[in-house]
Amino acid sequence: MAQRTPEQDLGFGPAAVLQAMKSSVKLLRWGLLLLAVIYLASGVTVVGPNETAFVLRFGKLEPGLHGSGLLLALPQPIDEVVKVPTRSVQEIQLDAWESPASAANSGPLPPVGMSDTLDPVQDGYTLTGDANIIRARFSVRYQVADPIAYALTVKNQPVLLEAILYQAATDVIAQMKVDDVLAAGLEVLRARTLRTAQAQLDQLGMGVQLLAFEVHEIIPARQVLPAFEDVVSARVESRTLIEQANSYRASELPGAQADAYRIKQEADAYAQDLVAKATGEAAAFEAIDQQYRMAPELMRTRLYADAMEIVLRNLQSTTIFHPSSGGLKLLLQPSYSPQLLPTPQTTRERE
Amino acid sequence: MKTQIIVRGLIGALVGALMLFVMLTFQVRQNERVVLTRFGKPVRVLVEPGLYGKWPWPIETVNRFDARLDFYDARISEALTRDKRNVIVPVYVAWRIDDPLKFLQSLGSAENARSKLDGLVTSARNTVLGGYDFNQLVSTNRDEVKIPEIERTITDLVAQQGKQSFGIAVEQVGIKRLTLPEANTQFVFERMRAERAQFAAQYRAEGQQQADEVRARTDADKTVILADARKYAEETRGKGEAEAARIYRTAHEKDPSFYKFLRELDALKQITATNTTVVLDTETPPFDLLRPALKGE
Numbered sequence: 001m002a003q004r005t006p007e008q009d010l011g012f013g014p015a016a017v018l019q020a021m022k023s024s025v026k027l028l029r030w031g032l033l034l035l036a037v038i039y040l041a042s043g044v045t046v047v048g049p050n051e052t053a054f055v056l057r058f059g060k061l062e063p064g065l066h067g068s069g070l071l072l073a074l075p076q077p078i079d080e081v082v083k084v085p086t087r088s089v090q091e092i093q094l095d096a097w098e099s100p101a102s103a104a105n106s107g108p109l110p111p112v113g114m115s116d117t118l119d120p121v122q123d124g125y126t127l128t129g130d131a132n133i134i135r136a137r138f139s140v141r142y143q144v145a146d147p148i149a150y151a152l153t154v155k156n157q158p159v160l161l162e163a164i165l166y167q168a169a170t171d172v173i174a175q176m177k178v179d180d181v182l183a184a185g186l187e188v189l190r191a192r193t194l195r196t197a198q199a200q201l202d203q204l205g206m207g208v209q210l211l212a213f214e215v216h217e218i219i220p221a222r223q224v225l226p227a228f229e230d231v232v233s234a235r236v237e238s239r240t241l242i243e244q245a246n247s248y249r250a251s252e253l254p255g256a257q258a259d260a261y262r263i264k265q266e267a268d269a270y271a272q273d274l275v276a277k278a279t280g281e282a283a284a285f286e287a288i289d290q291q292y293r294m295a296p297e298l299m300r301t302r303l304y305a306d307a308m309e310i311v312l313r314n315l316q317s318t319t320i321f322h323p324s325s326g327g328l329k330l331l332l333q334p335s336y337s338p339q340l341l342p343t344p345q346t347t348r349e350r351e
Numbered sequence: 352m353k354t355q356i357i358v359r360g361l362i363g364a365l366v367g368a369l370m371l372f373v374m375l376t377f378q379v380r381q382n383e384r385v386v387l388t389r390f391g392k393p394v395r396v397l398v399e400p401g402l403y404g405k406w407p408w409p410i411e412t413v414n415r416f417d418a419r420l421d422f423y424d425a426r427i428s429e430a431l432t433r434d435k436r437n438v439i440v441p442v443y444v445a446w447r448i449d450d451p452l453k454f455l456q457s458l459g460s461a462e463n464a465r466s467k468l469d470g471l472v473t474s475a476r477n478t479v480l481g482g483y484d485f486n487q488l489v490s491t492n493r494d495e496v497k498i499p500e501i502e503r504t505i506t507d508l509v510a511q512q513g514k515q516s517f518g519i520a521v522e523q524v525g526i527k528r529l530t531l532p533e534a535n536t537q538f539v540f541e542r543m544r545a546e547r548a549q550f551a552a553q554y555r556a557e558g559q560q561q562a563d564e565v566r567a568r569t570d571a572d573k574t575v576i577l578a579d580a581r582k583y584a585e586e587t588r589g590k591g592e593a594e595a596a597r598i599y600r601t602a603h604e605k606d607p608s609f610y611k612f613l614r615e616l617d618a619l620k621q622i623t624a625t626n627t628t629v630v631l632d633t634e635t636p637p638f639d640l641l642r643p644a645l646k647g648e
Contacts, residue, residue: 059402061400131539133536154419155417170498227543231551264584267585274593278595282603287604319629326364
């Protein structure tokens with residue numbers, strides 16, 4: 001483009017064409033030189049901060065690994081630089097045991113009867129030790145430990161890695177009870193799967209170091225999910241019942257203890273009251289008795305008369321008769337129950 | 352002008368040398384195996400990496416093979432265990448080209464290798480699984496599960512045949528999942544539901560039982576606490592009464608007749624209330640004061 005613009009200005013005369021050719025040959029020469037330099041420098045490679053590189057010279061492995069920085073290698077047909085991301089942690093999601101049918105879990109359920117089977121090709125699942133069907137979602141994090149082994153042993157590393165993890169998980173789950181897999185044994189599942197898979201990788205010499213195997217979700221098949229949920233709710237119900245009973249205990253026992261305390265206190269108070277009263281009355285008696293001893297007859301008369309005053313004032317009626325009239329028969333009749341003793345004789349005699 | 356000719360000549364020679372180099376040499380990469388054929392006839396097998404010479408193209412051809420481990424997912428099919436249970440055990444194969452010459456002659460390409468492997472693996476898997484029971488695949492008893500052993504046996508079987516017939520080294524046959532034929536899953540679901548129902552019932556019953564126990568124990572404890580308290584109360588009252596009685600006795604003993612008199616007066620005051628009719632003789636004081644008047648009547 002930069003050459004054409006002056007040509008158009010000069011027109012198409014033969015002198016102009018000659019001049020243009022001359023200048024373009026000159027340019028071409030410089031261009032060739034530039035290309036040669038670029039080619040010679042093409043072996044120089046930047047190894048990224050997370051990478052490790054090694055060199056194949058005429059296809060043969062050159063000893064030594066190169067960390068991040070500038071790597072001075074020879075141009076292409078001689079040297080081939082292979083870069084492997086050794087420092088970055090890579091992650092693979094393992095979703096094959098959670099097929100689209102299961103992903104539609106949250107949506108409306110397919111018609112009953114149609115859905116009561118699982119297609120072994122489409123639906124991902126495996127069997128537990130007690131032959132229960134479970135589905136799961138995992139992920140694995142790994143790092144390249146040996147870049148040469150990683151690059152030169154396996155063609156499609158992530159695919160094989162994935163298969164090996166499924167293999168390890170299958171093996172481990174086939175030895176566990178479904179309840180262990182779903183709950184308490186999750187840690188066991190993770191640790192054993194990681195160990196089994198790492199052993200397998202080492203045996204194949206893949207040069208991969210597994211860092212973590214995570215279980216994101218592990219559930220029984222959708223078809224039996226309500227049954228499993230019912231067990232969970234039964235557990236909750238059972239725990240609630242026990243909690244209620246415990247709180248009944250917690251509320252009833254202090255009440256009973258308070259009642260017991262009150263009963264004891266009342267008894268104590270009663271006893272103390274009795275004793276105090278007795279002590280007081282005894283003291284009073286002794287005081288009066290002292291006076292009485294000084295003049296017994298006088299005191300007796302006074303006390304008797306005082307008592308009579310009170311007694312006789314309260315009475316409804318008083319009948320006084322002479323003992324010498326003799327032969328008196330006295331029958332008392334309670335005033336409000338005449339039907340009990342309706343003898344006219346009594347009435348007459350009272351009159 | 353002379354230097355220009357020299358430079359041009361040099362460039363020409365360089366380009367020529369480069370072309371010859373490209374035509375007459377080839378590289379074997381670290382992970383590759385090469386079979387050199389002359390007009391289709393294999394003449395050299397190259398396993399070691401490096402730079403090699405050859406006759407130019409129409410005469411000698413380079414057949415390259417990637418010798419790295421390759422991955423193959425075998426097709427899914429049903430198999431029968433020794434105890435006649437239908438299972439579907441998907442497996443994968445990790446294999447590589449070991450003998451490039453045999454591989455070239457028998458298969459030629461990785462595509463062909465896959466279909467051959469499929470047959471090999473499927474028949475080996477079915478043969479081996481027929482020698483194991485279902486509960487050697489899945490069992491809650493860890494010692495019973497023989498999956499690694501099954502995998503090893505299949506691998507050995509496939510590796511032997513692959514090496515002999517195709518120049519393939521099979522390094523690993525792995526079981527990826529354990530599944531059942533679609534029709535069987537329904538029965539498994541029914542069994543699982545029944546199992547769960549049993550668990551649920553058990554949990555509920557256990558919870559009820561424990562709760563009942565706690566309640567019963569609470570009621571019993573309550574009764575004991577209250578009974579203890581009542582016992583204490585009775586004892587305390589008794590003691591109090593006894594103590595009071597002792598105090599009264601100690602005091603009254605000093606003058607029993609006066610006490611009797613006082614007590615009787617008190618009782619008299621207490622028992623005579625309104626609405627009481629009393630019949631007295633004239634000897635009773637203070638009515639004895641009235642006696643002369645009565646006599647006079």
